Amino acid sequence: MKHKSELQKLLFSLNKKSYPAYKSLQGDYNFDDFELSICHVQGDPFASPSDLDIFIAHKTAGFPAELFSSAHRKTALEDYLLRLFSAALERFSFKAKGSGKSGLLSTTKPGQEILKRTACEITEKGIHIRLEAGFPANGRTVNSGELEKMLFEFIPACVRQTLFYKKLNSDAIWESIYLSDDQQYIREHLEAYKLCAFVANDSILPRQSGISQRPMKESVPFTAPVSLEVEFTLPHKGKIRGLGIPKGITLIVGGGYHGKSTLLNALELGVYNHIKGDGREYVITDTSALKLRAEDGRCVKNVNISMFINDLPNKKDTHAFSTEDASGSTSQAANVVEGIEAGSKLLLIDEDTSATNFMVRDEFMQQVIKRDKEPITPFLERALDLYEQSGISTILVAGSSGSYFHIADTIIQMDCYHPIDITDAVKKLCSSYPMPSVHAPNYRIPEFKRNPMSGKSHGRPFKTSGHSRNFGERTFVKVKTLGINGFQIDKNTVELRYLEQLTDAGQTTALGYMMKYILEHPQMQSMTLTELVSHLEMLLKTKGLEAFCGKYPFCGLTLPRRNEIFACINRYRL
Secondary structure (H helix, E strand, C coil): CEEHHHHHHHHHHHCCCEHHHHHHHCEEEECCCCEEEEEECCCCCCCCCEEEEEEEEHHHHCCCHHHHCCHHHHHHHHHHHHHHHHHHHHCCCCCCCCCCCCCCEECCCCCCEECCECCEEECCCEEEEEEEECCCEECCEECHHHHHHHHHHHHHHHHHHHCCHHHCCHHHHHHHHHHHHHHHHHHHHCCCCCEEEEEECCCCCCEEECCEEEECCCCCCCCCCHHHEEEEEECCCEEEEEEEEECCEEEEECCCCCCHHHHHHHHHHHHCEECCCCCCCCEEECCCCEEECCCCCCCEEEECCCCCECCCCCCCCCCCEEECCCCHHHHHHHHHHHHHHCCCCEEEEEHHHCCHHHHCCCHHHHHHCCHHHCCECCHHHCHHHHHHHHCCEEEEECCCCCHHHHCCCEEEEEECCEEEECHHHHHHHHCCCCCCCCCCCCCCCCCCCCCCCCCHHHCCCCCCCCCCEEECCEEECCEEECHHHEEEECCEEEECCCCCCCCCHHHHHHHHHHHHHHHHCHHHHHCCHHHHHHHHHHHHHHHHHHHHCCCCCCCCCECCCHHHHHHHHHCCCC
């Protein structure tokens, strides 16, 4: 490892040379109290920024080992430090001048959720912080004086302000760690309480707007109805009370704009922990929960949707159904089955984004169109079986159809953002109305042994397009992330905009690189989907997200859930 003085000499020698001369800076440098690695240098000032890695040994950083003694604590501390470093770095970005991206200093900027990210990683040896830097230039000529400011003034200032324990507010750090302990406690004890979700009293669920996840000011604090209230005794906060949503079938009803979807949105993101001040710190949902919706136009590959759709007029087999352009009902049926395949034990559904003919068929329509003439078995007729035979609960927002009242275990009415338990009252009312025919025969969870990468649905073996480059047995492909909505790989766009539990663009990027890894390793393409995802999870457990980074880890990847890994592979078009 070279000393920082050698980096200064190199910079001095490069001044006013052609921009590619910056490539000679790649390497590791000792800055006395931290190490700086220049991993990748951009080709010109208008290209993607250069990648830097900062490492601080534990002995130097000085953080007590108790702060990262468990997986959830480590993630909480990484998140806390990244937020501090990102804010500090932002103050220096573009203070060094030049053309193109000159002077850029950036790293991942976390949202409201606490997630595992490559931008900050705590290892056995120390702390890694990864960032991007736009190396300064005048036109396409090296401006080493401005880069010296960035590397020797701006970055060291950020490091020393935010990554040394003695310089930080220790009370604030421990507060974030204690919060993660309490969140983890609730998450681990949902099963013991026979709950699929918990919403603490005084939670703030409404958000500022559709484009901001910050809590809405002057919003109504959440208060659980007494009949559904449960109490946890947390390790640090002590006793906390709130709404416990039991396993089974739960309906959320109420008039328009009274908070039904707001509650459901909070529950769907309750699979993640949230930062202090978010308002949803103690909204905790079963981590396997899956938000479902209709998804017109998505591709479906060899999915057994026969429990919902069967006996098609064209005699097409629905035990291994494939289409390039699914309808609303077909896509939602596939989404349910794929969710079961991924191991989801809780389905979250909003009537507004569902296919009506998939959700329910009223009595009148059943009289007009007989069962033997209707290929679709509505979700209404399968929901009870899903729970009673497979242990899969459902939370459904319903605003117009009352058909689900008869099968619901719990019914919550939202009234001006206040939840009211109306289960008993509605059950009495149900006795005045005839019970609809809600039980379909032949319930059976499919066997999941399909291989979505085989190309069987298209009658040809899998291969990449001409955009790829083949070297021996390995196939190298390019990934271009399209924000949170999807990514482009090998000239193939993977649409993820309807995966509503994706909350960070870095998760989409990580999914893109996982897909790239699959395509670059042909032996994986013979695995079943479950085997494929299990292999990816094994890599994540042993090597972390860095397993998919290639030559060196870089900032910008965020850990997705198992559900989203399944969903991504399912949406890759062969």
